[in-house]
Amino acid sequence: MEIGHLTYMANQIARNLAMQGEGAAVAATYQHLSDFWDPRMKAAILAGDRSGLDPIARAAVEKLAA
């Protein structure tokens, strides 16, 4: 899966949840990725370059990796 596209998707999710405040937004973004992303999408974003991720999205992906 193309990492640029997945990064865009993760950032978009995070941006739309950002109003919840950082902690809640990270949790909600993580939950969204868990609930709706296919395993290969999760694997690809976990394995890919995370430098393009916004802070909330990056924290959510890191939580996914944990």
Add this chain to the structure above:
Amino acid sequence: MGYERQADFGTPEVLSETSISLTIDGRAVTVPAGTSVMRAAAEVDGQIPKLCATDNVAAFGSCRMCLVEVEGMRGTPASCTTPVMDGMVVHTQTPRLEKLRRGVMELYISDHPLDCLTCSANNDCELQDTAAQVGLRDVRYGYEGDNHLGLDTDISNPYFDFDPSKCIACSRCVRACDEVQGTLALTISGRGFASMVSAGQSGDDFLSSECVSCGACVQACPTATLQEKAVKEIGKPERAVITTCAYCGVGCTFRAEMRGEQLVRMVPWKDGKANRGHSCVKGRFAWGYANHQDRVTKPMIRDSIDEPWRVVSWEEALGYTASRLQDIKAKHGARALGGITSSRCTNEETFLVQKLIRAGFGSNNVDTCARVCHSPTGYGLSKTFGTSAGTQDFDSVMDSDVMLLIGANPTDGHPVFASRMKRRLRQGAKLIVIDPRRIDLVRSPHIEAEHHLPLQPGTNVAVLTAMAHVIVTEGLADEAFIKERCDWDEYQDWAQFVSEERHSPETLEPVTRVSADELRKAARLFATGGNGAIYYGLGVTEHSQGSSTVMSIANLAMVTGNIGRRGVGVNPLRGQNNVQGACDMGSFPHELPGYRHISGEAVRKQFEADWGVELDPEPGLRIPNMLDAAVDGSFRALYVQGEDILQSDPNTHHVAAGLKAMELVIVHDLFLNETANYAHVFLPGSTFLEKNGTFTNAERRIQMVRKVMEPANGLEDWEVTQALANAMGLGWTYTHPSEVMDEIARLTPTFAGVSFARLEAEGSLQWPVNDMAPNGSPIMHVDGFVRGKGKFMVTDYVPTDEKTGPRFPLLLTTGRILSQYNVGAQTRRTANTVWHPEDLLEMHPTDAENRGLKDGDWARLASRTGETTLRVTVTDRVAPGVVYTTFHHPATQANVVTTEFSDWATNCPEYKVTAVQILPSNGPTDWQEDYASWSEKSRRILTEAAE
């Protein structure tokens, strides 16, 4: 059932808590107060002769045929316009009445052709019946006087003829157009003897008039004046079967009226609870695709998409398909396989396709066309209310005082419901329209929206948040409702958020381009105008913030207390006939039937126990993810039932690349659609006329689909899916779709009380149907939200990343038109093309002039994704800077220009916002010509001789 005309009680049903008792011809009758004497008589099988009365329009009292005598009352009042009174004693048949009626009938017949035996309405004509009822034996006036017998027949409409020589000027057609359809296209022109039914203005015929061909006038006509061409060609039907329309999400029920296995006509069923006896041009007339020459009825396979198709037996096709699926699975794993269920197929068929994918393919890579339409509805409403569906039945609109219509164009997309809306608006309800275009409901005969907010495409959340700002800051919130029904702390957080000055209409006006003053007025009206109902469509969902907009809508309903009773609610107008059902049946990759997440162990175990297989606990791929994964090489095989993703999904080039990258594409459809150009297996499908099952409409109403003719391909679609499953070794043994519904009910709590036997007995059921709601649920969230407390969701406006600029300065938004449906696979293969033979580009006069474009000119429509050409319609229906087109025709392929931007939560494509440039052109683009050529080549079928 055999053929009988639908019961006609003469005047509409009256609902009243007060009962009136009277005597009619010696029989005691008790009816609601306000009922006409005519209807009261019909309730006890009395048949008062009538011509101008029919029970779907108000009484008119013009034909003088339904006269009665009432003891103690002078004269002979018309029973249609005389309300019942307590103790009334009515006589419907007396020598005096006989004489009067016979005299009137003589006048009618003196100016009516005496060609009953060769008339298309012979033996199905109310005039003929009434003449028999009154005992007409001769006409004293003769037939030589002035008459209308030489008038020409208007054959302009493709589906029905208007023969004025047979008209008795009863006005039933005019009143049906006014009251039932609400178009007001017909009138009686002239006076006295010159009185004539007339369509539109002087010089118009039916086709050139405002007539929308809904068929209400044809249904209302008591003679052969307005008659379906099919009846004239085939003859009177001999039997009728009640079934459900396969077009939009309104879910109209029809009588399929047949001769043998030939469909003569589809007539809206008066007892249909979704349509209440009304129809639109598609459901009523546009069913000819079922027998169109393009239909493919034999299975076909090919090893490569560059090869012509080879017709094979079912056995070979299924064996080939199963073998290739198993090979791919063995080589690349189960997650390399997936499929798409069809919102045009039945619940049972959809259920089986998702079961095949989950239990047979072994992955959760199942998705459906709701991905590209109402997936944000499912997400947004489940978050806020706890369930993924609209809250009301259609009848509820008749109790609405204010309707807020956003991102929907019901007169084109959901025309039968639009007629109900118009009826309520004519009664005085107010309308707020939020739409970039001046849709018909903004202003049409006898209808005028109180407020039209022509927002900039992509700013729905900003507009709705500004409305919430007004409601909260001006103290218009229904705090009593909120305290009782919603989480108060969450409300306060939300209220604080929307109250911020940055959400005021004035601050947002430069973004939304909506007048702050007008927006404030609209918000005040919605909050204070009585029962407020919100109706919305794809103009809400097909945005990068589609889910946020749905949640904003839910917030607005909750803050104003407009949930949980008649006349209010949040009502998604579903696009396709069974898109609600397809979603209910577990067509999304993350959830099992009944909207339960695949990761939930208890639920998954229940399915595993029932199906005897282990299920993947991880969510699968959505359609756009499938295409990405195909290009990437990890997704290899796709089974598509009844969808044409190449034409309907965004960025055609990307869809094509995804399909081309797959090893195996199986298309199960009526026609070799555009997606089939990239397919290796074609499994012929069956039409809704050829199958049994159920559809679920936008009001969660489950209705029967009944087979009226044998499938042209030999198998119903559920049988094809079962055969494929069995070719893969699954050992399914369903013998009828009712058994599939039993399984659905067994595994899905909201369907627990649904069965074919109950549907047969009760006509329809609205889910949830279970122990909590044994008779179904016309209105949801009555005593509390499904999730417990209603949840206010903070929805911040996040602008789309699709930006206009010097290269692409205009915004394109797409939609549909009345006469066509979705990708046009069905409607393009009917005479509906007379109204819409090609996709057109609507453009404001200023934008057109700046580019030197005139009405009818070819224009090149280009975006960052691609380009196409189409003809221009210059109109101020769209605002400057905004252009609009439809996506019904593959020759245009409007989706070649739409982008892959999508809703943040659901990946529903952002069809409604594409930055484009438009320039004059002299014809199709190279791509269009190349595609047409490739498409033709791809559709080659080897003839037997060639084999």
